[in-house]
Amino acid sequence: MDTIKEHIEKVKSGEINLAEFEAEVLEKAARIQEKYAPFITIPDKISFSKNGALAGVPVAVKDNLCTKDMRTTAGSKILESYMPPFDATPVALSRSEGAGIIGKTAMDEFGFGTFSTNCAYGVPKNPFDQSRSCGGSSGGAACAVAAADFPIVSIAESTGGSITCPAAFTGTVGITPTYGLVSRWGLIDYANSLDKVGTIAKSVYDAALLLSTIAGRDEKDSTSLNIPKTDYTQFVGKDCKGMRIGIPKEYFSEAVDARIAKQVRKAADLLEGEGIVCEEVSLPSTDLAIPTYYIISMSEASTNLAKFSGLRYGLQVELEGSIQEYFSKVRTMGFGEEAKRRIILGTFMRMAGYRNKYYLKALKVRRKIINEFKSVFSNYDALLAPSMPILPPKFSEIEKLEPAQIYSMDVLTVAPNLAGMPTISMPFGTVDGLPVGVQLIADHLNEGKLIALASFIEAVK
Numbered sequence: 001m002d003t004i005k006e007h008i009e010k011v012k013s014g015e016i017n018l019a020e021f022e023a024e025v026l027e028k029a030a031r032i033q034e035k036y037a038p039f040i041t042i043p044d045k046i047s048f049s050k051n052g053a054l055a056g057v058p059v060a061v062k063d064n065l066c067t068k069d070m071r072t073t074a075g076s077k078i079l080e081s082y083m084p085p086f087d088a089t090p091v092a093l094s095r096s097e098g099a100g101i102i103g104k105t106a107m108d109e110f111g112f113g114t115f116s117t118n119c120a121y122g123v124p125k126n127p128f129d130q131s132r133s134c135g136g137s138s139g140g141a142a143c144a145v146a147a148a149d150f151p152i153v154s155i156a157e158s159t160g161g162s163i164t165c166p167a168a169f170t171g172t173v174g175i176t177p178t179y180g181l182v183s184r185w186g187l188i189d190y191a192n193s194l195d196k197v198g199t200i201a202k203s204v205y206d207a208a209l210l211l212s213t214i215a216g217r218d219e220k221d222s223t224s225l226n227i228p229k230t231d232y233t234q235f236v237g238k239d240c241k242g243m244r245i246g247i248p249k250e251y252f253s254e255a256v257d258a259r260i261a262k263q264v265r266k267a268a269d270l271l272e273g274e275g276i277v278c279e280e281v282s283l284p285s286t287d288l289a290i291p292t293y294y295i296i297s298m299s300e301a302s303t304n305l306a307k308f309s310g311l312r313y314g315l316q317v318e319l320e321g322s323i324q325e326y327f328s329k330v331r332t333m334g335f336g337e338e339a340k341r342r343i344i345l346g347t348f349m350r351m352a353g354y355r356n357k358y359y360l361k362a363l364k365v366r367r368k369i370i371n372e373f374k375s376v377f378s379n380y381d382a383l384l385a386p387s388m389p390i391l392p393p394k395f396s397e398i399e400k401l402e403p404a405q406i407y408s409m410d411v412l413t414v415a416p417n418l419a420g421m422p423t424i425s426m427p428f429g430t431v432d433g434l435p436v437g438v439q440l441i442a443d444h445l446n447e448g449k450l451i452a453l454a455s456f457i458e459a460v461k
């Protein structure tokens with residue numbers, strides 16, 4: 001199989017005929033779909049172009065990013081027939097560089113989940129073992145990359161770990177960029193202060209290439225950062241000697257599978273062998289990250305979902321009874337169980353009388369978590385930790401878990417997400433034939449360091 005880089009060269013030189021390639025990948029996508037179900041929608045045709053930085057590259061897009069004239073559901077029944085009249089900015093940027101959209105990928109409804117099991121349109125299955133989860137919520141985006149035997153990259157999105165988790169479970173590379181690096185225009189929000197659009201790919205280079213295309217200031221998203229256009233592939237293979245890595249001790253608690261922790265220590269040894277300093281550091285508020293994250297994310301989600309009432313947005317049903325009865329019918333039919341749980345909890349936590357106790361307190365703890373990261377990064381270039389505390393679980397095991405047990409699985413990913421800091425998750429060996437992910441975390445806008453370090457590990461592992 002060609003790497004993305006080789007593929008693009010062949011497309012540009014004319015060695016690959018794009019019409020033939022399109023027919024081939026559409027057929028392959030249908031086959032992958034039958035086996036692993038990564039997609040919610042596969043189009044009838046893909047419009048590739050011979051020109052641009054992503055010439056002829058198939059891009060899978062998480063189904064919470066709007067695609068013009070291509071159904072966009074955010075994994076929810078309430079948006080079953082939503083046909084956006086526009087492309088989300090990251091999608092538009094990819095198309096303008098020659099990429100074509102190969103499909104919209106399965107996800108937990110609105111991003112609410114860790115295993116892509118809260119899906120209204122089918123649950124993606126792990127290509128390493130079909131009885132196991134691909135992780136979530138960008139499970140389909142990771143599954144498509146892992147299952148495909150052709151060049152492909154995915155545009156994914158993370159609120160609290162939805163890129164790192166599925167990347168780790170499927171043996172792929174996931175970049176969650178700094179909050180604001182990629183425009184959120186055209187993204188169906190989960191929690192606005194946390195949502196970040198990022199990339200999932202087969203290699204660090206591929207993930208960096210797609211990031212270079214989708215990153216950048218967008219007038220349509222006032223939170224997007226005004227930084228110069230960067231080619232992130234320039235950091236692939238860059239010398240890392242002399243860099244200082246912190247290993248946060250709280251990321252190796254009892255909750256973390258010892259076999260995963262061992263792999264991370266192996267990665268640290270490897271870095272040390274190459275003249276990179278690795279030292280233990282402490283992020284004492286790590287155990288506060290889960291409640292803080294779930295209070296903030298549910299509070300924001302409950303307000304975001306208010307617009308899906310069947311009036312302007314969301315499912316429309318036959319009009320009968322009072323307007324309240326109508327709204328209630330639409331929302332009862334359209335939202336899944338986890339969405340309902342989060343609407344109720346989120347509304348409670350920002351209600352008069354409880355707002356100070358929960359929501360406002362969580363904002364203060366978030367600040368504390370950010371300050372702890374900032375202080376560590378005044379001494380270290382990056383942090384190294386496991387991506388997930390567990391190996392990809394079996395669906396039969398997930399069924400037995402309570403919601404709070406599922407939330408606790410995000411213990412290693414929510415803190416960097418709360419801090420809006422960039423992370424990269426990459427595969428590092430296997431345990432019992434299942435992939436292990438390690439993550440690197442850096443200070444705001446230090447994606448370059450992460451890419452340099454990850455590409456170094458990728459090359460020597």
Ligand code: GLN
Nearest residue numbers: 111113158159160161162
């Ligand atoms: N598992 C986390 C949640 O359910 C994170 C999901 C995400 O990043 N969208 O909120």
